[in-house]
Amino acid sequence: MAKDTIKQILKKTESLGSKITIQAWVRTKRDTKDLVFIALNDGSCMSNLQVIADKSVISEDVLHSLTTGASCTVSGLLVESPAKEQALELQALSVELLGECPSDYPLQKKRHSFEFLREIGHLRTRTNTFSAVARIRNALTMAVHSFFQEQEFFNVHTPIITASDAEGAGEMFQVTTLPFETFNSSEGIDYSRDFFGKKASLTVSGQLSAETYATALGRVYTFGPTFRAENSNTSRHLAEFWMIEPEMSFCDINGNMDMAEDFLKYVLNYVLENCKEDMEFFNKFIQKGIINDLQEVINSSFIRISYTKAIEDLQSSSVKFEYPVSWGIDLASEHEKYLTEEVYHGPVIITDYPKDIKAFYMKMNDDGKTVRAMDVLVPRLGEIIGGSERENRYDVLLQRIKDLGLEPEDYWWYLDLRKYGSVPHAGFGLGFERLIQYVTGMTNIRDVIPYARSARNCDF
């Protein structure tokens, strides 16, 4: 294995003058009468390592085969570069071909549309844009873990396959080993013959399971895949996406808002600190000014208003919204964007939503009409985080479950958490891909996950 990646080599100015060996892929090659210039990339960072080879150290065959996409091993001396594009370059002592790259390689030097690149998902990470997305995704993954670990949360792997319909969310994928080929529903479906002995689905949220852990360990967070079988083919929806769901015992809605605000600032700052080169790329080519936007969010103090105040703000506006505004409606994306972009010019947390548009597990306020929900809105995106204080009163929760037509026996274990040592607790969730979109400015959600799954789309 090559000892150092290009990222490491470019950082180590103390290696100047030393002999190194690098293995990477050719991005570009040009040659003069005596010299060959090869830009190598190994995916470790956006920067290429510039190789300069005297034609005497490279065979005719190898030179010919070093086309865009080919892989090679180069040994040479790391020296200061006279060119202003880079600080260092590699004076080759030997160049060997590892794998050639025929001329039908789909990633030639020209610019490709994101639509086209989706069709070659197995190769697109070799481009500047998608390798940068992949590195940002990795950095955000670590930012999430770092934040919660520093705050003494425990990561918990909640189950993917579930026999319970957690949020009553509908639209779930069924998981089965029943033999489709010899299946006739007119005889009735005998789930006792299915793998789990009952109907099973893919989870839509790890929250309810996370609550069982929070009421044992104090503070926990999930970070795993979740699923929605929504038949919408938009640039905003995936059938499979990753969610982050922290859950805290001994925490009310105010502690929850504090944590959400700290979390968001921390992960944004983490990426700006750790991914400077990639963020400059997005700032320049994908979403102009995005670094400044994120910096402003980090420096802001999130405004906190009630849903009722938000409705008043919208109603007193002169803007004509597509969806009319009245107390009780679910806020649409246009409303959320207006509030955060036009009214408050920064992040806003909206609290105390009408109970009828929120889930059964949210804590009821004394007014009997609103629940202790909190949604965090940011400019350019709208809602990025949704959460609530949880109903911790056994009787109230049981009544809510019944009122919504859910079956209490399906929630026996969830109700137990309110029976045995119930505590005030709260949590929130955010879609990881939405966060990556927000950080990079990538507009299609399919471009921020390695292999997107959506209606009629399950390639690779």
Add this chain to the structure above:
Amino acid sequence: MAKDTIKQILKKTESLGSKITIQAWVRTKRDTKDLVFIALNDGSCMSNLQVIADKSVISEDVLHSLTTGASCTVSGLLVESPAKEQALELQALSVELLGECPSDYPLQKKRHSFEFLREIGHLRTRTNTFSAVARIRNALTMAVHSFFQEQEFFNVHTPIITASDAEGAGEMFQVTTLPFETFNSSEGIDYSRDFFGKKASLTVSGQLSAETYATALGRVYTFGPTFRAENSNTSRHLAEFWMIEPEMSFCDINGNMDMAEDFLKYVLNYVLENCKEDMEFFNKFIQKGIINDLQEVINSSFIRISYTKAIEDLQSSSVKFEYPVSWGIDLASEHEKYLTEEVYHGPVIITDYPKDIKAFYMKMNDDGKTVRAMDVLVPRLGEIIGGSERENRYDVLLQRIKDLGLEPEDYWWYLDLRKYGSVPHAGFGLGFERLIQYVTGMTNIRDVIPYARSARNCDF
């Protein structure tokens, strides 16, 4: 939210004499004429915080309600404890009840069997054993990420739902939104009406996808859930489990073995360093001497032998194995344990297995009979890691796919990696739950994952 967890409080000896507020659950309570002693636990660590309350600061009602499992808020002075069981204790100034815990609480002070605790999976994390398992699982999660990030790997989220049968492994769960209720297979199954427009399943491995990322970014690792619909109801199998799969470009089987050995030593050391209290619990109550066992692995140099040598070792042994030994067999658990425990007295890496018992993607040796597989065996467990150098020659890989009766068109994108800038690359996989079992000594795999899924078992 309570400012500090018990873990933080017990670490901060500088808080001695200061007033703090703690929110936690009652583990035990006993009282004398004037004093009440309450052991509080909040899940942040195994240790309880001992509270001593004069009966004048606690109402009769609250005192009566502070039974095992109840939750409360205690404010008081943190002082040095005269008792030798703990360094610090809390002299209560006020004690308030948060949530009572009725006497039918299943977790009373007596010891419970793991079988019984599996039936109350939503509560078992409140016990010493299962909270320790949860904290170890969290620490191992971070150990995995820390190791690979320090080695400049990128984490990649490979897809969970797949239309390809990655390893030809069979036994997959089908994922569908076809309406079972109105389904009759005698009319044929029209997968064009299913959500993805084709048959889809839950992944058995992220490796092939990871290879597409490794050949773009250099070094990557997956860490996510994988699935096997094996109808075996044993203490060693789960239908849903978490896998770690690193994949490295510019790496051969030797680099792969080095990485696997470094990885294992790193994560074991991480847990011994970061989870001293929990590991002492496992060392004392679950698997005597386990700390020493793990330390020996960390200090050892892993022996590396070929499969052929392993077979010779087994054949020259006087032990009568249940499964007879001859060149070509798949090693059974009894063989693996014998090699690592009796022959080499430490970790062993076995390489170059017969091609017929290994997957199609493993690199063929020049002998045409063996492939560059490597399995890492450790005492007490047997195989803990399996991996290989991957076949990077297009023609050889294509032939292997055909020879095994697989369809080349199903692997068009995988083959492309060998067509365009192919590189030597290698990787390995390990089941996360097996690692947790190895570290804790827990014998049933269902006890090291929050909610186990297996045949006829999908509760909570």
